[in-house]
Amino acid sequence: MTLVVKIGGGAGIDATPVVEEIAHLVAEGERVVLVHGGSQLTNELSERLGHPLQVLTAPNGMTSRYTDAETLRIYAMAVAGQINTELVALLQRRGVNALGLAGVDGRLLLARRKTALRAVMPDGRVRVVRDDYSGQIERVNASLLELLLGAGYTPVVAPLALGLEGERLNVDGDRVAAAIAAALGAETLAILTNVPGLLRDLADPGSVVPLIASHELERYLPYAQGRMRKKLLGAQEALAGGVRRVYIGSGSLATLLAGQGTLISASPALGEAEAVSSSCLPALSAEVRR
Amino acid sequence: MTLVVKIGGGAGIDATPVVEEIAHLVAEGERVVLVHGGSQLTNELSERLGHPLQVLTAPNGMTSRYTDAETLRIYAMAVAGQINTELVALLQRRGVNALGLAGVDGRLLLARRKTALRAVMPDGRVRVVRDDYSGQIERVNASLLELLLGAGYTPVVAPLALGLEGERLNVDGDRVAAAIAAALGAETLAILTNVPGLLRDLADPGSVVPLIASHELERYLPYAQGRMRKKLLGAQEALAGGVRRVYIGSGSLATLLAGQGTLISASPALGEAEAVSSSCLPALSAEVRR
Numbered sequence: 350m351t352l353v354v355k356i357g358g359g360a361g362i363d364a365t366p367v368v369e370e371i372a373h374l375v376a377e378g379e380r381v382v383l384v385h386g387g388s389q390l391t392n393e394l395s396e397r398l399g400h401p402l403q404v405l406t407a408p409n410g411m412t413s414r415y416t417d418a419e420t421l422r423i424y425a426m427a428v429a430g431q432i433n434t435e436l437v438a439l440l441q442r443r444g445v446n447a448l449g450l451a452g453v454d455g456r457l458l459l460a461r462r463k464t465a466l467r468a469v470m471p472d473g474r475v476r477v478v479r480d481d482y483s484g485q486i487e488r489v490n491a492s493l494l495e496l497l498l499g500a501g502y503t504p505v506v507a508p509l510a511l512g513l514e515g516e517r518l519n520v521d522g523d524r525v526a527a528a529i530a531a532a533l534g535a536e537t538l539a540i541l542t543n544v545p546g547l548l549r550d551l552a553d554p555g556s557v558v559p560l561i562a563s564h565e566l567e568r569y570l571p572y573a574q575g576r577m578r579k580k581l582l583g584a585q586e587a588l589a590g591g592v593r594r595v596y597i598g599s600g601s602l603a604t605l606l607a608g609q610g611t612l613i614s615a616s617p618a619l620g621e622a623e624a625v626s627s628s629c630l631p632a633l634s635a636e637v638r639r
Numbered sequence: 640m641t642l643v644v645k646i647g648g649g650a651g652i653d654a655t656p657v658v659e660e661i662a663h664l665v666a667e668g669e670r671v672v673l674v675h676g677g678s679q680l681t682n683e684l685s686e687r688l689g690h691p692l693q694v695l696t697a698p699n700g701m702t703s704r705y706t707d708a709e710t711l712r713i714y715a716m717a718v719a720g721q722i723n724t725e726l727v728a729l730l731q732r733r734g735v736n737a738l739g740l741a742g743v744d745g746r747l748l749l750a751r752r753k754t755a756l757r758a759v760m761p762d763g764r765v766r767v768v769r770d771d772y773s774g775q776i777e778r779v780n781a782s783l784l785e786l787l788l789g790a791g792y793t794p795v796v797a798p799l800a801l802g803l804e805g806e807r808l809n810v811d812g813d814r815v816a817a818a819i820a821a822a823l824g825a826e827t828l829a830i831l832t833n834v835p836g837l838l839r840d841l842a843d844p845g846s847v848v849p850l851i852a853s854h855e856l857e858r859y860l861p862y863a864q865g866r867m868r869k870k871l872l873g874a875q876e877a878l879a880g881g882v883r884r885v886y887i888g889s890g891s892l893a894t895l896l897a898g899q900g901t902l903i904s905a906s907p908a909l910g911e912a913e914a915v916s917s918s919c920l921p922a923l924s925a926e927v928r929r
Contacts, residue, residue, distance in 0.1 A: 394716075398687055422721055426684075429739075430720020431712055434799060434807055437743045442805025448745040448783075449719075453727045455738040455792050493738075500786055502745050509724060515732025517724055522740075 351380040351498075351535040354602065355526035356436075357542040358386025358428070359576070364436060367541060370602040371444035371503070380498050382529055383447075384506045385436060386522035387428035388414070394423050405468040408475060412575065413483060415468075416519040421482040424519050425451075425509055433507040440503060448502040452510035453517055455493045458525060460484030460510035460518045482508055484518035485527060489532035523576075526584035531590020538587050539596045539605055540580055546571055546598040546611035547581065557598070561613045563588045584613045641670040641788075641825040643814040643882075644892065646726075646814035648676025648718070649866070654726060657831060660892040662733035662791070670788050672819055673737075674796045675726060676812035677718035678704070684713050694756040698765060702865065703773060705758075706809040711772040713810050715741075715799055723797040730793065738792040742800035743807055745783045748815060750774030750800035750808045754911045774800055774808035776815060779822035813866075815874035821880020828877050829886045829895055832871055836888040836901035837862055837871065847888070851903045874903045 352374065356367055362384075370383050391414070392402045398422065400536060403415040416424060433449040440447035452458025463485065466478040497504050506529065508522040530538040546557035549572060561569055566585055573581045577597075586596040598610020642664065646657055650765045654675075661671050681704070690713065693705040706714060708905055723739040730737035744749025753775065756768040787794050796819065798812040813830060820828040836847035841863060858874055863871045867887075874885040888900020 397689075425724050426716035426720035427722070429719070429724050430716035432744050434719050434741050437741070438805055438807050441743060441746065441801055446745055449741065449743070451724050451727070451739065453724050453731060453739070455736055455787075456731065493790075496786065496790055497745075500783075502783075511728060511731055513906060515728055517728050578878050 351382065351530075351533050353382045353384065353526055353530040353533065353535045353538045355384045355523060355538070355540045356386070356433065357540075358388045358390060358522065359543045361543050362389075362541070366601050368436065368439045368443060372440065372445050374602075375445045375503055382498075382504045382506065382533065382609060383537075384508065384522055384526040384529060385428070385438065385439075386508065387424070387432045390427040390432060391420075391424050392576050394427050395420060398423060405466060405478060405481070408467055408469055411428065411578065412471045413521075414519065415478070416482045417480050418482065421517060421519060425517060427509040429509050433505060436505050439467050443502050446501055447505050448497055449505045449507065449595065450493075451507045452520065452525065455490055456488075457490045457493055457506065458486055458508075458509055458510035458520060458528070459488040459490075460486050460512055460520050462512045462514070462516065462518055481511075482516065482518050484512055484520055486510060486520055486528045487513075489528050491529075491532040494529070494533060520572055521579050521583070523580045523583035524586065527587035527590070527592075527595075530587045530595075534591055536593045537606075538584070538592050538594070539602055540583070541599065541602065541605060542576070542580070542597065543599055544577065545600075545609070547577060558611050559608065561611065563613065566613060567602070581613075588613065588615050640827075641672065641820075641823050643672045643674065643771070643816050643820040643823065643825045645674045645813060645828070645830045646676070646721065647830075648678045648680065648812065649833045650679050650869050651705060651833050652679075652831070653777075656891050658726065658729045658733060660734050661730065664719050664733050664892075665793055672784060672788075672794045672796065672823065672825075673726065673730075674798065674812055674816040674819060675718070675722055676798065677714070677722045680717040680722060684717050688713060691821070695756060695768060695771070698757055698759055701868065703780075704809065705768070706772045707770050708772065711807060711809060711920045715807060718797040719799050723792065723795060726795050727793055730831045735793050736791055737795050738787055739795045739797065740783075742810065742815065745778045745780055746801055747783055747796065748776055748798075748800035748810060748818070749757045749778040749780075750776050750807065752802045752804070752808055772806065772808050774802055774810055776800060776810055776818045777803075779818050781819075781822040784823060813842065813873035814869045814876065817877035817880070817882070820877045820885075824881055826883045827886070827896075828874070828882050828884070829892060830873070831889065831892065831895060832866070832870070832887065833889055834867065835890075835899070837867060848901050849898065851901065853903060853905050856903060856906075868871075871903075874899050878903065878905050 429451040510520040549556040719741040800810040839846040
């Protein structure tokens with residue numbers, strides 16, 4: 350059984366507890382792939398280097414980091430240089446033989462660059478941006494991950510993909526985790542972030558939607574703002590790729606897998622139950638971890 | 640046959656020609672491991688981030704970067720984040736399935752931290768530095784490199800080692816290349832840098848020592864200043880570990896292997912000839928590349 354864990358790079362996310370939990374799972378024989386983000390550190394570093402964050406807004410309202418050549422270098426340094434090697438060292442300290450990879454390594458993540466990005470300017474006009482180095486995942490080298498997992502290594506993946514022309518590309522970490530979970534045939538994808546799950550009401554952290562069946566996902570998309578929208582799209586891609594369960598939420602991996610967040614499930618049987626009693630969730634969690 | 644290439648991170652070193660040459664060698668079936676440095680970018684980034692380079696001088700005159708916790712983060716970003724992923728992308732663009740690793744990955748490079756470093760202060764007094772994150776290689780995970788080479792990947796290694804307590808450590812790139820060459824039983828180690836080789840007279844670039852037999856290396860050490868001293872120590876370690884030939888010089892890999900630099904050879908027969916006629920060097924080079 351394979352578990353893919355995505356840990357966000359947003360403000361206020363502490364990796365240490367998750368690293369502990371992953372160490373336990375790996376010790377129990379679980380195959381784990383850890384994917385991480387790096388938005389907060391990229392922002393901080395960009396600021397310190399005098400090249401502050403700029404956001405592009407697509408005509409459909411989706412926002413993304415404007416990744417010009419200089420931002421790409423900063424992004425690579427933050428995600429592949431600092432965050433990835435630190436997570437690997439934290440896992441190694443707990444006995445996990447972690448191995449960090451960026452998507453460029455061994456063509457792990459091949460992506461198509463968005464060569465002409467349409468962005469809405471502050472004055473409402475739409476401009477075409479051509480010097481953006483971000484992309485969309487097209488292929489995952491699952492055999493590389495299998496090779497490493499089979500040899501006892503725990504891959505830790507930074508969302509820096511290889512473009513079709515050999516360039517480095519900024520790719521969305523949630524979509525990376527989804528693509529990897531699908532490519533590995535993972536049962537479970539757990540997306541840890543700094544919000545408790547999909548909220549019906551953004552102002553009310555208690556309004557977490559506990560369970561969504563995959564066929565209902567579409568109608569929940571309007572609730573999702575900003576980063577959450579990409580997580581739901583990631584969940585959709587993962588489920589379409591054969592993943593059974595996608596958990597989205599904050600806190601620890603254990604509480605997330607125990608139901609303290611939003612579970613998006615491929616199982617119609619589960620999906621039909623409007624609400625799942627919390628008593629059945631520990632069993633679910635145990636199943637996931639087996 | 641395995642060839643380990645070290646490309647320096649100093650000023651004025653352009654990786655592109657070497658990447659082309661490595662692509663040719665790999666296409667011909669050669670097993671290549673590329674090790675790189677990153678001193679120049681680390682210095683630049685440190686400066687831009689308001690944490691400029693500080694140099695420690697040991698009582699024996701050897702100098703090294705003072706790597707406090709903040710410098711270590713900057714170093715990791717430069718070497719593992721920017722340089723490593725860019726080299727991998729450059730190689731991928733030329734059809735080489737390169738895969739970048741930092742020494743922390745899969746315990747590729749285990750090092751012992753220098754927990755109490757003696758440094759000579761400007762006033763001549765010796766101080767003990769305890770917050771330095773640099774170390775000396777103790778073990779190379781050769782089986783990881785063999786696993787990857789066997790599966791068709793070309794490893795690209797950043798000199799960021801894992802300490803015995805799970806910390807990240809700054810390690811010398813030349814010594815890393817030497818340790819990897821020895822661990823893999825490589826025939827040849829090529830160290831590309833921004834000086835043409837070991838010079839008898841630092842002011843005269845024409846005074847390159849063309850050939851040194853391993854048993855003579857000791858008496859050439861006094862000629863070596865600064866970075867060159869570490870290269871000769873690396874050469875010594877490589878030869879002691881079974882590597883047959885260590886080339887040190889600038890320019891292309893082809894000219895270096897053809898004799899335009901300093902060759903340090905394990906062969907006593909070669910070493911006895913005081914000067915090698917240039918006509919016999921292409922044959923040597925061909926042998927290396929076979």
